[in-house]
Amino acid sequence: MAFIRATGKHRRASRTARSTRNIAGIATLAASGVVASVASPALAATDEARTQDTGLQQAVVLGDELANRIEAQADAQQADAEAAAARAKAEAVAKKQAEEAQRRAEAARKKAKAEREAKERAAREAERKRLNAFVAPIAGSYVSTAYKASSSLWSSGSHTGIDFHAASGTSVHAVGAGTVVEAGWGGSYGNNIVIKMNDGTYTQYGHLSSISVSVGESVTPGKQIGLSGATGNVTGPHLHFEARTTPDYGSDIDPIAYLRAHGVNV
Template identity: 65%
Template sequence: MAFSCATGKHRRPGRVKQATTRTVGVAALTTTGVIGTLAAPALAADTSDGQAGLTLALSIGDSVAEQIDAQAAAQRQAAQDAAAREAREEAEAQAEKLAAERAEKEREAERERAAREAERKRLNARVAPIAGSYVSTGYKAGGSVWSSGSHTGVDFHAASGTAVQSVGAGTVVEAGWGGSYGYQIVIEMTDGTYTQYGHLSSIGVSVGQAVLPGQQIALSGATGNVTGAHLHFEVRMTAEYGSDIDPVAYLRAHGVNV
């Protein structure tokens, strides 16, 4: 036989049960953050036996809210710390990049300075006009064979066909027949002086051509006013005849051992 209840209204729950129910409701509403708007009307009808439960529910709600606030504050602080750390790391990386770029520019500038200095030294370098030769007739040697009464240059011993090289960097200003000098080449050097190469058997450069130290420009010979094959080498302060200086002293002043 089925269990049944008496007809009519069910019995009203006791006061303790009502208070407990309301307390649970308050605790639940506290976690949602709406206790201030919903709990008060529901509890207004009963302020006797349920007061202790309400106080407990409010205390629990305050504690949970404080925990939530603390957690939110910690999260905000962590986010701020992370952003500050990221900004600091980015600034440090940018500073390192700029320092590396600056160092590379300084290295590049130093390489350019070194290259310019090496080029300057190369252009200012001097070599002997004939490698491995020696002076056979000195500067200002006297005799009737020279129209001025003395030798205006020096003679380097050289068999006909020996390679003749520019003693330094400069520009060819004469290349051809030079009367008593035979076939000759005159080069204006980068320092403004002029070097002359005479009695050549062959010329390998032309007027206006730039030459470098040690560059072959001709072959020695016995053209012009000579008694045998050799190279006449002369240094002048200007292009004019009579402005000659000691060629050996000139070469030695530039580090050439002759």
């Protein structure tokens, strides 16, 4: 690295220039008669003066050499100081860049973590909504016999559930999340399934041609649990659906109101 001397600083004159000036000064004194008047009293003094002049010149030369050494040391010290300052500046810049890189990396890590946590929360919320959602027991069907309809076909004299129109072999789904508490023959209900829902209520599915779940099994909304049929006390294939407060017959509640309260359009 090259160092440029600051403006206004001037180097001492070179040894040759200083010596030349010294000799020129002595010559000027001689020409004016000063040296001659001092040396004129005796010829013997000439040799002594010459010796003194020689010593003076040697002293001047030694002084110049000492001054040059001191100046060279000063220049070296200044160069070292400038180099140290440059190194300190470079180290400060490198440290700042490293801190900035670390800051960006930490910010990126926090952003990635926040995005990951947001996705996880969204997934949990979607799963929660899915598990809390309700669906119709048979997709695209309609109610063919209403709740509490009167007829001698039922031992109680009125319908304890609703019937969904369905050909035999149509997929029957759990209306919501819960646990199967009954799966098998149910007397006049034929093959039936009773599910304890997660909200503590119960749903029942009757007259099935087949059952595809077992007691103790957990189900989710829309899971196929069997196929519709005409088993038990029926006049034709359909799905009998009940909402209950207990798993037992006689605890029925309005299934239309139940499904609508859970967002099912029936």
